[in-house]
Amino acid sequence: MFSDALRESVDLSLFWDYREVMLSGLAFNFHVFAASATAAIALGLGAALLRVAQALPFRVLGTLHVETFRNAPDYIMLVWVHFVLPLLLGAALGTRIEFHPFASAVIALGLVYSGYYAETFRAGIQSIPRGHLEAGRACGMSERQILWRIVMPQVVRRMLPEGLNQLVSLFKATTIVSLITVPDLMYRVSMVTATEMKPLPLYTGAALLYFAVVFAAASLVRLASERWRRRILA
């Protein structure tokens, strides 16, 4: 019933033989993910705060950040940050500059996803009723206390489902970093393909591994946070 080609392409024994190589590649995906997620969330929050600021120059700056990075394909951003940005910086500083592939990957993905996070944060911040802030002011709380004690705890709860989806997207986007020779799982797949000449079972194995990791992690986070998140709703 199944052709040989199909049977071969779903046979995971080759992937299993190289499991240690593959898992150490996956570790790079995790590292790139963790670092770029941290950067994306921090930069995204910064850009969102600029976008909701009173002063127009801040708002313009925040909008510029969001529109630049949200509209850039991550693939192109990655290549650009790794190959063009060092040339630009080098020309400006009058020296030769090179980025480590890992650094380029984190900068590129961090910037692109900070554009998405900025919008999620902004929507969250603007959804907090004005009265909550006024109640804080009336008690003598400072604007900073109001931001961190009243606004952000609610924003995080409200944006959690969307923020989690973005983390999933970001993790999946880490599969393109092999393009600039970060030795991640996909990089390992192409290396092994070069010797074994059997790409299809390797890609199938990688696909299943990514799926299992993302599905398990996202489900766990959802499960753990849902009760905590919903407590503020009626």
Next chain:
Amino acid sequence: MDDMPAIRASGIRKRFGELEVLRGVSFDVRRGSVVSMIGASGSGKSTLLRCINRLEAPTEGEVYIDGVPMGFVEDRGGRRRARSLAEINRLRRDLGMVFQQFNLWPHMTALGNVIEAPMRVRGLPRAEAVALGEAALEQVRLAEKRDAYPAHLSGGQQQRVAIARALAMQPKAMLFDEATSSLDPELTEEVLAVMRDLAQRGTTMIVVTHEMRFAREVSDEVMFLHDGVIEESGPPGQVFGAPRSERCRQFLSKFIGQAR
């Protein structure tokens, strides 16, 4: 010193663009007295209340709390400079405010709402803030709801927690901005009962309200605002019983059966 008013408003004007909402309002609130502000919507009552704790900065005029100006400080040479936001925040602690929409923070329990400002603003250690918070919840008869989240409380209970939140800062005066206007009649009563109780304990209060019976029974003074000025003011017996202003009489006639 004793005859210094707890709150003095002097020549308050507030303009929003072209619209002048307050057109020169002055009054004193004696320590321990209850002042009710009545008037049609749009008469400026809520704006006036918000000018007192500077949620709105008056365009002109000044508010004094125990003789201390909210908006400026005077140096030795008598020169005035505007207060910084941090200084205004310090003064705001002394004025508890209760809002029409309760404005409880939904991610904190009832007790969490009540102890937040004592801990963060006054810097009390947690144990002390909790003791204070529990006493405040006790005072609004909600001690048993200390661990409930606002989403699980009725409107009346939420508003009583909001009152406790203001009380826990041990303010010099309480400001009520239509505290019962978004509540059903039966829930209104439980909130008014707490407010009556506060008045009887000698709390200085300014109450913006549409509850004419409450204003009549509890206030020491009633002010009728119309079009951004105090059109009539005096003891409740006079304002409700024999209003001198025609507009005040017209306004009160809509409430016949509730207060008179």
